[in-house]
Amino acid sequence: MIKKEEMLIKSVKSIALDTIEMVLNNRYISRAAVPGQFLHVDIQGHTLRRPISIADVDKSEETVTILFKIMGSGTKHLSAYQTGMTFSVLGPSGNGFNIDNREAKSVLLIGGGIGVPPLYYLGKRLAEEGREIISVLGFQSAESVFYEQKFQELGESFIVTNDGSYGDKGFVTNVLGKVKDFDCYYSCGPSPMLKAITERLEHKHGYISLEERMGCGVGACFACVIPTDTSGGYKKICKDGPVFSSREVTL
Amino acid sequence: MIKKEEMLIKSVKSIALDTIEMVLNNRYISRAAVPGQFLHVDIQGHTLRRPISIADVDKSEETVTILFKIMGSGTKHLSAYQTGMTFSVLGPSGNGFNIDNREAKSVLLIGGGIGVPPLYYLGKRLAEEGREIISVLGFQSAESVFYEQKFQELGESFIVTNDGSYGDKGFVTNVLGKVKDFDCYYSCGPSPMLKAITERLEHKHGYISLEERMGCGVGACFACVIPTDTSGGYKKICKDGPVFSSREVTL
Amino acid sequence: MTNLAVDLPGLKLKNPIMPASGCFGFGREYSEFYDLSKLGAVIMKAATGSERFGNNTPRVAETASGMLNAIGLQNPGVEKIIETEVPYLANYDIPIIANVAGSTIEEYELVAKTFNQTDQVHALELNISCPNVKEGGIQFGTDPDMAANVTKKVKKVSDLPIYVKLSPNVSDIVAMAKAVEAAGADGLTMINTLSGMQIHLPNKHPLLANKTGGLSGPAIKPVAIRMIYEVKQHVSIPVIGMGGISNAEDVLEFLLAGASAVAVGTANFQNPFICPEIIEELPAVLKKYGFNSVQDAIGKGIVV
């Protein structure tokens, strides 16, 4: 259930170009969160909250980790928050990834840029359950790369950069050929990437996590809809998503 | 000359009910300021700057002191600023008090509430020049009183509170009868007080410092005008004032 | 004890605070945060004759102290709303106001008439001012004669009190208010959003798929206050005020300007508890400024 909670900042760290990692203390959120859910973050001086994925959870420490890239005024302001400060979130929000698919012995995680964070907690949880994890992570360039080590600890992982300054050059789709077979994929990243992936992996079972500009973040305002292939018209990304089966929505 | 300067907060202290004293470091302002001038303070998240009087200056430490009462959102926000932070001001602004009147051997300072601060630096400077200082300071009640001790160090002083919880009960005008003769008066406080004083002390030479809502604070927008008795129409409080001869303006 | 109650045509409000149309869905989501019975009333999301899917995304953008929206009246249609949403809201002890929208006068009549089927709706809010309906809805909101016409027609087919929601995108708000009052409106709700746009620099084009959207939030409060203040000097039907309300002081400002009750829209997004929090703070704020009841404060700001 979504609650309005105060998060206490335990640490703030710049981990890549314009990319901030924040560890936040909150008992309820740390207990309730599942991979793929997000926090709707209230940033001072801003009318609308900002959706940021949960990148990791430590239940014993009662912390959740978020990673965000400085894109505009909201994330810039948030990046200036300091250890010891608190801010309000609504969360944990959204449905999260379906990880109950017992058939899926090996899974492929495909992340693009700031779509990488939710895949980390997902991969960690799946690995704990004994699934084999393969990761393909795309970034703009060498200085944007983060969490490479952490994903490697989960299993084989490939880094791709658009400019080739680190790992393979190009897009995540360029290295999919290198990846051995898998049962199911999970992906999060920019729309063009998700579109390319769902087409390329059409025959595979997969889940994608989508982004859209949000108003309420709780399903009340109909800002964040996505057309579905089923007759249902639109689904709400904030409530029915952000994770959808790759065949469910029209990108 | 008015400049745009960054002030470094050296200390923040609550000195009475909702009343904050801030000591600010800035070489230019500390050197240029004269009693009665004000700073036009930029407070984060606010469209308009806030005019706050200079209450004291320490040229050797290169500091200026301001005292302000928490009235609305701007002063509330400013009161939360902490030592070590900086903020922007325009200043020193306005004309300041005329202290060149050599004839005035004894002067009466009459302050009401948050009109008291500019009188302190004025009194200090006049005392340094050997003038006799008498002060009449009015506050709402005991917990609003501040700087009593400091004014006493300058000369005889009377405290009045509206509710009589400290000093005399009533308004500053109630104790004017007790005050011995003086050559010139200087006053700052709410309009009704200034009106009462200028009428009561009609025969005396005096200066009053006025308040008005400001836009630019530099004389460009014509927000802060006051009708003058002379044919000149309006004067600008931010530039021609805030100090006027008691006979010059129409309250 | 401060009396928060207000009686308006068809609406016995225990307090003057209700969520604004389109910002609260049909209440389900916010009912997970608090008991909706705390509210003075609820205004449902717009209902149209049949299901509408609304505009393409992006549908919202943030602006300085405000936001733009171009949802495009997405809703399941009036029948479905009566069937599934109204009964849900009727579980709570609050008057229900249905927001009626359409692209033609006939659609307004149809929707209004259909709401006669339920006795769980207490009043209609005629949304003649939604700036995002392209098929023609907009002109009702900016032309006094058309606004009067749709008001009259809906009045004829509906058993319920009609509150007409005025658009601020007009030169003469008083003319609009007088026209719908003369046409039989039982009350006014105002203001709807100001028409605005944001251009997204990275792709150089309007950010909203619909290009223009409706501006709401604290940015527009001064426009709302001005319009209510002006209107209340010329009409006698009550006004439900809205536009940028985010705390109990704002509510008092609307009451002083002449509103009899208020709706809170955009502020729900930042703080889902905003309505009950305002309801809780209101007595102290009224008292601070010398009022013993909401009723006492209504219109007291008007200088004549």
Place this chain on the structure above:
Amino acid sequence: MTNLAVDLPGLKLKNPIMPASGCFGFGREYSEFYDLSKLGAVIMKAATGSERFGNNTPRVAETASGMLNAIGLQNPGVEKIIETEVPYLANYDIPIIANVAGSTIEEYELVAKTFNQTDQVHALELNISCPNVKEGGIQFGTDPDMAANVTKKVKKVSDLPIYVKLSPNVSDIVAMAKAVEAAGADGLTMINTLSGMQIHLPNKHPLLANKTGGLSGPAIKPVAIRMIYEVKQHVSIPVIGMGGISNAEDVLEFLLAGASAVAVGTANFQNPFICPEIIEELPAVLKKYGFNSVQDAIGKGIVV
């Protein structure tokens, strides 16, 4: 090198940034902060036929991301302005635009004609939209026929290019723009302030002595962008855009919406250096979004 220059009727601008009328006096105060020759141009405070003392105080109020003003056109009168203010500004290497106001068409004609006496003014801005003039000025700004009429009359008596300043307090801004274009306007400046009000809770009455005032600042930017975007699809005369500009990104947003140059008003109050700072930042912002010149960006946001 990024080319910031823009040529408009009567105005050779070395960059597209100028202070907005009423927010910069006649330049004297800001000339103590920086060399006014850095500016693209300057728009003077409104001039009327004879001296005006303006409204009572308070004349300004702060709002969320904006402010209200009701100065009431205080100015020393056109003759005095030509005598003492224009020659002062002429010391700087910038085109001077005179803002012309009045309560009657005759006063507009008189003021415009009087500006023929000097050759130091390069264009007139017809302030038909000041919401604070009570004697009738307001209707020029909200009625297309009256706006066209005053434009025509002023065109006849003046030797200078005429920019008509449009009011946003209208239902149909395009109709206003087309009317004044047809009447011979050489350009448009938009937008003036939105009419608004604030009620001061402690005394329960409108804070401004004039009750209503003009809303300006970032709060109104989405309205300005929308109006310019709409107008530029229907008129071919150039637009000088304004309304809430406070940085170089905002300037680019106005250019993309169709403005050929911009004016900065309210932002001068918070930061007296705002105009030169924007001029300095503009080349980098243009470059970041792929433009080599201001000219390149004008109207590029318009999707057809």
